[in-house]
Amino acid sequence: MIKYIGSKRVLVPHIVRGVAAFPKSARVLDLFSGTSRVARGLKESGRFVIANDHLSYAAMLARCYVQADASRWRDEATRLVADLATTPPAPGYFTKAFCEDARYLQPRNGARVDAIREEIARRSLPPELEAIALVSLMEAADRVDSTTGVQMAYLKKWAARSFNELELRVPALLEGPGQSLRLEAAEAAACVEADVAYIDPPYNQHSYMGNYHMWESLIRWDKPDTYGIANKRVQCKEYKSDFNSKRRIHQGLRDVFDALRCKHLLVSFNNEGYVDREEMVELLSVKGHVGVVAVDFKRYVGAQIGIHNPDGQKVGRVSHLRNKEYLFVVSERRDAVEAVVAALEASIADAALARSASRGKRKTHEVDRSIER
Numbered sequence: 506m507i508k509y510i511g512s513k514r515v516l517v518p519h520i521v522r523g524v525a526a527f528p529k530s531a532r533v534l535d536l537f538s539g540t541s542r543v544a545r546g547l548k549e550s551g552r553f554v555i556a557n558d559h560l561s562y563a564a565m566l567a568r569c570y571v572q573a574d575a576s577r578w579r580d581e582a583t584r585l586v587a588d589l590a591t592t593p594p595a596p597g598y599f600t601k602a603f604c605e606d607a608r609y610l611q612p613r614n615g616a617r618v619d620a621i622r623e624e625i626a627r628r629s630l631p632p633e634l635e636a637i638a639l640v641s642l643m644e645a646a647d648r649v650d651s652t653t654g655v656q657m658a659y660l661k662k663w664a665a666r667s668f669n670e671l672e673l674r675v676p677a678l679l680e681g682p683g684q685s686l687r688l689e690a691a692e693a694a695a696c697v698e699a700d701v702a703y704i705d706p707p708y709n710q711h712s713y714m715g716n717y718h719m720w721e722s723l724i725r726w727d728k729p730d731t732y733g734i735a736n737k738r739v740q741c742k743e744y745k746s747d748f749n750s751k752r753r754i755h756q757g758l759r760d761v762f763d764a765l766r767c768k769h770l771l772v773s774f775n776n777e778g779y780v781d782r783e784e785m786v787e788l789l790s791v792k793g794h795v796g797v798v799a800v801d802f803k804r805y806v807g808a809q810i811g812i813h814n815p816d817g818q819k820v821g822r823v824s825h826l827r828n829k830e831y832l833f834v835v836s837e838r839r840d841a842v843e844a845v846v847a848a849l850e851a852s853i854a855d856a857a858l859a860r861s862a863s864r865g866k867r868k869t870h871e872v873d874r875s876i877e878r
C-alpha cells in the first residue's frame with residue numbers, strides 16, 4: 506500500500522467490526538476510498554464493496570484491490586508482473602519530470618518506471634489486469650521514493666530507500682467480486698444503492714490531487730505540463746474539491762448526505778477539520794440518530810517529525826502531537842446506532858489491551874461516546 510495522508514490503516518479493524526454490527530451490511534459503499542485499505546478490509550470480511558474516489562490513482566487502487574477477483578486474475582497477474590519486471594529501462598516523461606526537474610525518485614529507477622509504464626500502455630490489457638500491473642508499478646515506485654509521504658516537495662538529500670532497486674511485486678489480491686468507481690462523491694452517492702456507506706472525506710485545505718500529483722500523472726499517463734518546484738500537473742491549479750474548501754465543505758457534505766441511498770452511515774472525521782463535532786452531528790441528524798466515538802490518535806508523520814527548513818534543519822516545534830478521529834454512526838434505528846457504537850468501543854478497547862499487553866504494561870484507552878437526537 507502507498508504512503509497516504511489520512512489513510513485509516515489503524516482504524517480498519519474497528520471500522521470492519523462497526524460495519525458488521527449494523528442490522529444489514531452485505532453491500533457497502535466506500536465513498537472516498539483513497540488507498541482502498543478500508544474497502545479492502547470490508548471485502549476481506551465477506552462484503553460486496555463499491556469503492557469510489559474521484560482521482561484516477563485511487564480508483565485504480567480500488568480496481569485492483571476491490572474489483573479484481575483473485576481467483577480470476579492471480580495467475581495471469583503473476584506472469585504479467587514477472588514479465589514486466591524484465592522491461593529494459595528507457596528514460597522518458599517520468600524520468601525528466603519527476604527524477605531530474607524534480608527529484609522524487611532516482612533517475613535510474615525513473616527510467617524503469619517509464620519503460621514499464623509504456624509497456625503496460627502498449628499491451629491494451631483487460632481493465633482488472635491493467636489495474637494490477639499499474640498498482641504493482643505505483644507501489645514499487647512508492648517504496649523507493651524520496652519524500653516524507655506527500656509530493657508537495659522532495660527531500661533535499663536522497664532518502665536511503667531511494668538507492669534501492671525498483672522491485673515489482675504482485676499486489677495482495679482478494680477473492681470475490683467488487684466494484685470500483687471514479688466519480689464525484691455526490692454523483693456516486695446518488696447512483697449507488699447499498700446497506701451501509703463509509704464516508705471518509707478530506708477535512709482541510711490539503712488537496713489529494715496536489716499531494717499525490719505524481720501518482721495521478723503516472724496512472725493517467727497523459728504527460729501533462731507541470732509547474733513549480735514540486736512539478737505538479739497544471740490541473741492542480743484549476744481544480745479544488747469542495748471538501749478542501751472551508752467555504753464549500755458544509756454544502757458539499759449536505760449534498761452528499763442528501764444524495765445517499767444507504768440506510769446506515771459510518772463517517773470518519775478529524776477534530777482538526779473544517780467541520781467540528783457539533784456541526785457534523787447537526788448535518789448528519791437529517792439522516793437519523795447519530796452516535797459519536799472519538800479515538801485518540803498520533804498526529805500525522807509530518808507533525809511527529811517537527812517543522813524543518815528547506816535544508817532539513819529543525820526550525821520549530823509542532824503545537825501538539827495527538828489529535829482525535831471521530832467516528833459518527835448514523836441510522837434511523839436508535840438500536841442500530843447503539844449496537845455499532847458498542848462494537849466500535851469494544852474493538853478499540855480490545856486493541857488497546859492487546860497493545861499494552863505487548864508492551865508489558867496495562868493501560869486504559871480513552872474512548873468518548875455519545876448518542877444524539
Ligand SMILES: C[S@@+](CC[C@H](N)C(=O)[O-])C[C@H]1O[C@@H](n2cnc3c(N)ncnc32)[C@H](O)[C@@H]1O
Pocket residue numbers: 509510511512513514536537538539540541542543557558559560563688689690691705706707713714746747748
Ligand atoms: C481521507 S482520504 C480517504 C482515505 C481512505 N479512507 C484510506 O484509508 O485510504 C479522502 C479521499 O477523498 C478523495 N476525494 C476528495 N474529494 C473528492 C470528491 N469530491 N469526490 C470523490 N472523492 C474525493 C481524495 O482523493 C482522497 O482519496
